[in-house]
Amino acid sequence: MTMDYTKCAREIYETLGGRSNLVSAAHCATRLRLVTVDNSKIDMKKLENVDGVKGVFSNNGQLQLIIGTGTVNKVYEEFLKVSGMTAATKEEVKAAAAAGQPVFKRMIKALGDVFVPILPAIVASGLMMGLVEALGKAFPSFAGSDWYGILDLLANTAFTFLPVLIAISSARVFGGNIFLGAVIGMIMIHPNLINAWTVGSMEAADIPVWHLFGFPIRQVGYQGHVIPVVIAVWLMCKIEKWLHKHVPEMIDLFVTPLCTVLLTAFVTLGLIGPVFSMAENYVLDFAGWIITVGNGVGAMLMGALYPFTVVCGIHHMYNVIEAGMLSAAEGLNIWMPIASAANFAQGAACLAVGLKAKNLKTKSVAIPSSLSAALGITEPAIFGVNLRYMKPLICGAAGGAAGALLGAMFHIGATSYGVTGIPGFLITLDYTVQYAIVLAVAFAVAFGLTWFVWKEEVEERDTNAGTETEKGEEKTASGEKALFAPVKGNVISREEIPDETFASGVLGDGVGIEPEAGEVVAPFDGVISTVTDTRHALGITGPGGMEVLIHVGVDTVNMKGEGFELFVSEGEEVKAGQKLIAFDIQKIKEAGYSTTTAVLLTNRDDYPDFKILKKGKTDTMEKLFEI
Amino acid sequence: MKEFKYVITDPQGIHARPAGEIVKAAKEFACAITLTKDGKSGDCKKIFGIMGLGVKKGNEVVLTFDGEDEDKAYEAISKMMEENL
16 A cells, blocks of 8 residues: 555644644654643544554553554654654653653652663772772781782772763763763863862862853862762753754864863863862761761761762762861771761662562662672662662661761771771771671661662652653563453353354463453553454464463454454554553444453463463453463 | 465455364364465464464465375365365
């Protein structure tokens, strides 16, 4: 069949309520996916009747028009011309649909998306760094050796240049050029800038400053920072996209990257930098003050707040406090137990996630990250795991608070600084027992709370709201092998289906459903493997290759599609609960046929554990079979 | 290997029930049996394999039998097709 793509696109466009009602458009293998401002402005009736549109439905704020493989891309191209839109990627359509989510949630999600891809680089590094540093403390002779030198260098590289990794990953997440992102990351830790870790020990007056237009720009780097880098690259992507749109193509290649990097770098060093260094100073003053507040209450508070300051990347100044304490008359570092309890608790929360999670990916990230945190390197645990699910972070904060309170009550003082967690024993030699109690309590509280409060699936859904595919993967990954009722009605045994072929089981094993509502939904996430022209039956293949035949009514093939409406096409991916067929119960009865709908697992022989769970009344999406 | 060519006369084509009957018959034989229409083939021992072809009245289909008991299968299934479809 040849089709007039332009006509089809124009007719679709005319039903949508004008250009101003359109947010974005994209297409997948079979469907045109549109996001509109107001779905009610669309003339659905007319849209459904457009020649070439095989079906229309709306899902998660997206309007999906089924057009078909090979034609949808052509209609899409024409649609862009007709509507005057620019091409959107599927991601952009999803993002626009997700825009309804709260800003905070989207920020946490973005941060997770940035951190997860770089975890392979930093989880192992974190573990190795913790070990090497601990060994260096334990055996001073090792600390001076060549082996220490080279191992330390290898271990801390990923952390020393962490902003570059974060910048690249952020650029990918926010849709900018990753190489420009890398440049921004590198600018932020350029060796000509003062290292962020040494700034704390310098006199404010000694920090070199540039003066531009009367604005002072402190020449300070962002080593170990996370949030400012993400913000800088996010900004860069905005600038880059804007410039791409507005700079003439001929000079785009030269002008856009140049202006993007220059503008971003100025704003970053000139604005984001000062804001953060101001925040750092406030945090520093606050931290120095609060731990002196009576009877460990202040320490407890600090223990709770600590991980949040790590998230904001303003914990780099704490060694100033520690160094100050050590140089004072009594010379003991009472900050260290607080940090240690907080870090150890985050590790414990992360471990709880790792042990409780069923998802292998979550497990494989969480367990090594928790080990690394136990050695004092918490970034992988906090950013890779706890912050993504939020609850573990808070449970960890509670553990940190408990541990810090105890630490203050025991008056633990460390003789040095720079290590926390298990290696921390080495600098608290006079308090070994007390320090052990602090860690044990922090661990127990954080682990216990996380274990009871955090639930995998609910959390997964929360953090992944809007990205349906991940949910689907989750379902199969967690090993759920089930089929949900595709039709609402009364479940009868296969043998009772008033048709010999179905009843005999030759087509597969399953049940019949005497429908109460004329709607068939997908019984699981799967792919439509076959549809019939008469729209009364379809085959769907699900997780693990289970093939299910859904046949509405008996002998209804004779109705030649009359009274049936099909919403999917062959090869289309569907989600559990998605509408597949609508049928008119009355019409089937009038035509003199049984409405009993057969739901059969056709390759039942492959599933020895197949079990029918339901008899009698069922609603759609109630568990029907287990395999 | 044996082949059987046939033009479908049943007004409904090969829909779910006859497809099921073909599957039922085909499963009784050890040989591989495929149904081909317009260059697209399906395994006769799988209901989706047959239904996916969307065979209608007037379509010419080719059944191929390949294996030990192909003669018996040929006989049984071609007879069934002629009688029912």
